[in-house]
Amino acid sequence: MVPAWLWLLGAGILVSVHCQPFPAHGDKSLGVPKTQASSAQLSAPAPAYHKVTPTITNFALRLYRQLAEGTPGNILFSPVSISATLALLSLGAQANTSTQILEGLGFNLTETPRADIHQGFQSLIHTLDLPSPKLELKVGSSLFLDKQLKPRQHFLDNIRELYGAFAFSANFSDSATTRRQINDYVRKQTYGRVVDCLQDFTEDTLMVLLNYVFFKAKWKHPFNHYQTQKQESFFVDQRTSLRIPMMHQKEMHRFFYDQEMACTVLQIEYSGNARALLILPDPGKMEQVEATLQPETLRKWGQLLLPSLLDLHLPRFSISGTYNLEEILPHIGLTDIFNLEADFSGITEQLNKTISRVSHKVAVDMSERGTEAGAASGLLSQPQSLNMTSAPPTHFNRPFLVLLWEVTTQSLLFLGKVVNPVAG
Template sequence: MGPAWLWLLGVGILASVLCQPFPAHADKNLGVPQAPSDQHSEPAPAHRKITPTITNFALRLYKQLAAETTGNIFFSPVSISTTLALLSLGAQADTPTQILEGLGFNLTETPEADVHRGFQSLIHTLNWPSPKLELKVGSSLFLDKQLKPQQHFLDTIRELYGAFAFSANFTDSATTGRQINDYVRKQTYGQVVDCLQELTQDTLMVLLNYVFFKAKWKHPFNRYQSQKQESFSVDERTSLRVPMMHQKEMHRFLYDQEVACTVLQIEYSGNAQALLILPDPGKMEQVEAALQPETLRKWGQLLLPSLLDLHLPRVSISGTHDLEEILPHIGLTNIFNMDADLSGITGQLNKTISRVSHKAAVDMSERGTEAGAASGLLSQPQALNATSAPHSHFNRPFLVLLWEMTTQSLLFLGKVVNPVAG
């Protein structure tokens, strides 16, 4: 049995702050945001082949987390799926197929090479400079100085994922852990701190993925109308007084009688939007059960603009999810046992992933939203009652989906149970 050696880490951040006009090319008739239509008959971008799968993966992961978590949930599907897809490039034998099929890819319809080209296209498009949207996606690999990584692996992850390798001294795990946390903090402009916890002395590698996103509400809330505290029902027994933002603005929304929830779309300037889902009292589990890609599409076709009297709490939450118990339930089983072959990274066998951590935080205020997420895999030897009226009051737990629209990618997904849990 060799030493522990891998912690895969994904990081994401969302922030929105000022008023800008909404792009004219946005297709507002679809719940899943649509990319601008092309005047020419050019082939569809490669990322179109993977973003529906990422969304489906996100909803499967959310349901598993919701079944095991009573409090806030918040994570970045793009971060987690990118980290796992990159990991598959270092796998051998059947392990790449097991990872990609676990993410939900049909490798007959979308061959492995097309999946990686899709992620390459997604990362490239999300990183495209925009005056209205700060967005940065990247990956970095920290290797212990005693390891000799396979050059082919390093070349491939650089080409497809823009990932660069750094040498580190994991013998001093405390110092190296601090250095990696500092790196994450700088890459995410201070939004994600202490994402790497409990780095053991036999860890020899950390693979880091981060997403930074900073946008602005199309219609910022007026801070002077948002000073008063209002009641927020965490559950049937618990209510809190929380700062509640208020505005009367045009928003697209609907009431779904069958699912028993109100659905509200809030636009950012630039190519981003938030979808907020407010279940009727006592109907959260019913709404969660209905979370399917086809439900999102249906809502997108039914959302209609209306002047809305909106009350929305300021949100400041964070959560850490250990995913090694969750991922096997949604198809990612074999990467956690000794059958997994990850020797394509360093040429060494008998390494397994025993820890998958994901840390996420979101801050939603009058001018916009800031969020961050971090996910990691640690590899060790196996031995170790709403109506459609124009009044929408988010005074009980609700769901948040944050989209980047050009790529139709779900950057963040979560549930706000206690908006001030910190």
């Protein structure tokens, strides 16, 4: 069986392309300069990504609650992708617009200056992109500008140095060709997983900003394909049930039942430097968990999860999410970046009122060998000495939340809710 995979195309601002890179001055290396990395190793300060990852988690939960209000079905998005894209965009915004973007993400600019925020994202992206033999993780950004625009070199240098972003010239007058070229570019960057990422855009489009995350990992303890039950019930709600493939294993996992939150929490490890946190609310308690879930809750669970031998039943699923974030972001503080008051003249003198859409697409595919997963049902932790044959059943047979973490940076790569495992 092909290993499970997870791909994401995140955040856009509509566009076109001839794929000719703009010339860049100075050092063309991406991420942290070698001299900076060397001195960091000698003095061993706290990694710069610690200045942004807690804020990303907080932003993720705020955005999730907003999506949950208007989305009755599956939810799936990448907090890292969206926040990095918006932070990059703030580099091209002037004064008030830049402040609103960063404060909308949740940063306190008095406590964390702009320079520290961008250095934090630089450190995060650089660390996530480090090669790993057991985890395929690729994060990238690309900017497509109309060929008639003259981008500011200072902006191009900053996004390349801090966000590893490449800029390309685009021909918006030929929308069909441009759309095909951008889609081909993203398809190649994501190894064929993301196709037709951009739909039609209008002839007055001048810019598209894309961010993608490619993730592929195997479970530390894979499920046996032969133990998958082909037809088990999954209860979408009190009146609707589906017959779906349900994976099964008896294995040690870190587990906790939170009586106050009325949910079961399960942590499943990947063989690489990533883990999935699965949250299964008690029947009828999903809205309560969604409304009260906070970063402090996640930290508390991290301390309370105990190794437990579980008889685990987990659905094999394939879901996706597509969002027009310009309709959602104003509800969490980013109110002015889509109106005529926004000023993005830091990108180019001719560009200050063009952002009409921020699109975000993500998909996840989970199978017996790896990738993302869901949450668990209310069972107490079991001692490690529990006999394998008497492990209690833990059924993910109703809607659950899934959080996918990169361990080194403690960054929340993906956050979602599985309501229908076969909705696509």
